[in-house]
Amino acid sequence: xxxxxxxxxxxETVTTINTDPADRSLRVEQVKLSLxxxxxxxxxxxxxxxxxxxxxxxxxxxxxxxxxxxAFSMKCNSNAAILRALINExxxxxxxSGGELARGLATGADPAKIxxxxxxxxxxxxxxxxRAGIRAFNVESEPEADAIGxxxxxxxxxAPIAIRVNPDVDAxxxxxxxxxxxxxKFGIPFDKVRRLFRKLARTxxxxxxxxxxxxxxxxxxxxxxxxxxxxxxELLARLRADGHAIDLLNLxxxxxxxxxxxxxxxxxxxxxxxLVPELRKLGVRVIFEPGRSIAGPAGFLLTRVEYVKExxxxxxxxxxxxxxxLIRPSLYSAFHRILPVEARRGRVxxxxxxGPICESxxxxxxxxxxxxxxxxxxxxxxxxGAYGMAMASNYNSRPRAAEVLVxxxxxxxxxxxxxxxxxxxxxxxxxxxxxxxx
Ligand SMILES: *Cc1c(COP(=O)(O)O)cnc(C)c1O
Numbered sequence: 001x002x003x004x005x006x007x008x009x010x011x012e013t014v015t016t017i018n019t020d021p022a023d024r025s026l027r028v029e030q031v032k033l034s035l036x037x038x039x040x041x042x043x044x045x046x047x048x049x050x051x052x053x054x055x056x057x058x059x060x061x062x063x064x065x066x067x068x069x070x071a072f073s074m075k076c077n078s079n080a081a082i083l084r085a086l087i088n089e090x091x092x093x094x095x096x097s098g099g100e101l102a103r104g105l106a107t108g109a110d111p112a113k114i115x116x117x118x119x120x121x122x123x124x125x126x127x128x129x130x131r132a133g134i135r136a137f138n139v140e141s142e143p144e145a146d147a148i149g150x151x152x153x154x155x156x157x158x159a160p161i162a163i164r165v166n167p168d169v170d171a172x173x174x175x176x177x178x179x180x181x182x183x184x185k186f187g188i189p190f191d192k193v194r195r196l197f198r199k200l201a202r203t204x205x206x207x208x209x210x211x212x213x214x215x216x217x218x219x220x221x222x223x224x225x226x227x228x229x230x231x232x233x234e235l236l237a238r239l240r241a242d243g244h245a246i247d248l249l250n251l252x253x254x255x256x257x258x259x260x261x262x263x264x265x266x267x268x269x270x271x272x273x274x275l276v277p278e279l280r281k282l283g284v285r286v287i288f289e290p291g292r293s294i295a296g297p298a299g300f301l302l303t304r305v306e307y308v309k310e311x312x313x314x315x316x317x318x319x320x321x322x323x324x325x326l327i328r329p330s331l332y333s334a335f336h337r338i339l340p341v342e343a344r345r346g347r348v349x350x351x352x353x354x355g356p357i358c359e360s361x362x363x364x365x366x367x368x369x370x371x372x373x374x375x376x377x378x379x380x381x382x383x384x385g386a387y388g389m390a391m392a393s394n395y396n397s398r399p400r401a402a403e404v405l406v407x408x409x410x411x412x413x414x415x416x417x418x419x420x421x422x423x424x425x426x427x428x429x430x431x432x433x434x435x436x437x438x
Pocket of ligand 1: 076094217218253291
C-alpha cells in the first residue's frame with residue numbers, strides 16, 4: 001500500500017510537485033494547485049517551467065561532449081509557450097506535419113534546426129519545408145524520396161535528406177510505440193539502405209546528408225540505443241566507403257520517464273557514457289529528437305471530483321477530466337500517478353478514477369488507493385505534459401482544457417479554455433435544412 005508519506009517523499013524527489021509547508025496541500029513550484037483550480041477552473045493542464053528546462057538541460061549536459069542538436073519532438077506538446085521556452089534554450093524542433101512547421105516557425109524556431117519526419121508528407125508540406133529552409137527531411141520510403149526530389153528540382157532548392165533506417169532493434173516497449181522492428185511501418189529495412197543510397201545519389205534535387213533511426217518510445221534502458229548505434233555506425237562506414245558524404249546522424253527520441261513509483265527514468269548520464277565514445281569517432285553532427293522526456297514530467301492534469309459512487313464491486317471517483325483530455329490510459333493502458341491535492345490523514349480506499357464520457361474506456365486510473373474522497377476534492381494526474389493536451393479532442397462536445405505555465409511563484413495562462421462556440425464555429429447548416437433554400 002502506498003502511504004501518504006511515501007508518496008510525499010516520492011513526489012518531492014522525483015517531480016516539481018511539492019507540498020506547501022503551511023497546509024500540506026500540493027503545489028507546482030511555489031503555486032498551490034487549489035489556487036490554480038479556483039482561478040482557471042478544471043480540468044486544467046499545469047506545467048512547471050523549471051522542470052521543463054531542467055529536463056532539456058539534463059539531456060544537453062549529458063551529451064555535451066558531442067554538442068548534439070536537440071530537436072524537441074513537438075508532436076508531444078505543441079503549445080506556443082512551451083515551444084518558445086525550449087527554443088529560447090536553443091533547441092530545434094522535430095516536426096511531423098505542415099501544421100507543426102507553421103506553428104514552429106511562428107513561434108520563432110530556427111529553420112536550420114528543424115527536422116521533418118513522418119511517413120506521409122504531402123507535396124504542399126514538402127514545398128513549405130523547402131521554402132523555409134529546414135535542416136533535413138527524415139525520409140521513410142523510396143517513393144517519398146522521389147516526391148521530395150521532384151518538388152526540390154522544380155523549386156531549384158536541393159533537399160537535404162536523412163534516410164530513416166529500420167535497425168531491427170527491439171526496444172522492449174509497448175507494441176504501439178515500438179518502431180524499430182522489421183515488422184513496423186517505419187523506415188527503410190537495414191539491408192536495403194545501400195542500394196537506395198546508390199539510386200538516390202543520382203536523383204536530381206536531393207542531397208543525401210544523413211542517417212536517422214528512432215527505435216521507439218518510453219525506453220528505460222540504454223541497450224536498444226547501444227545496439228542501434230552499432231548498426232548505424234556499421235552502415236555509415238559502408239556508405240562512406242561507397243563514396244557518400246554523410247554528416248548527420250540522428251538517433252531519434254524515445255527516452256523513458258518514471259510514470260510509476262519505483263520505475264527509473266532513462267539514466268541520461270549512463271546512456272551518454274555508453275554512446276559518446278562511439279559518436280566522437282564517427283565525425284558526424286549528432287541529432288536527438290526527444291519529446292516525452294522533456295515535456296512529460298513537467299506537466300500535470302488537475303481535475304476535480306464530481307461524484308463519488310459506490311458500485312457493486314468497485315468505488316468510482318467520477319472526475320471532470322476525461323479521456324478526451326488525457327487519452328493515454330485508455331489508448332495505451334498507460335499508468336499515470338494520481339495524487340490528492342489536499343493532504344488528508346486517515347483511511348484510504350480503492351477507487352477507479354473515471355471521467356464522465358460515455359465509454360467504459362474512459363478512465364484516468366484504476367484501483368488507486370486514495371484517501372476517502374468527497375465531491376469537490378482535487379486530484380492531480382502526474383507526468384501528463386507529453387501526449388496529453390496534444391492528443392486532446394472534443395469528444396462528447398467537451399471544450400478542451402486551459403493550460404497554465406508556472407514559474408516560481410507566478411502563473412501564466414498559456415491557452416485559454418475552449419468555449420462551445422469554438423467547437424461549432426467551423427460548422428455550417430446548408431440552407432435546405434432550414435427550409436430557406438435548396
Ligand atoms: C514520436 C517521435 C519522437 C519523440 O519520441 P518521444 O518518445 O516523445 O521522445 C522522435 N522521433 C520520431 C521519429 C518520432 O516519431
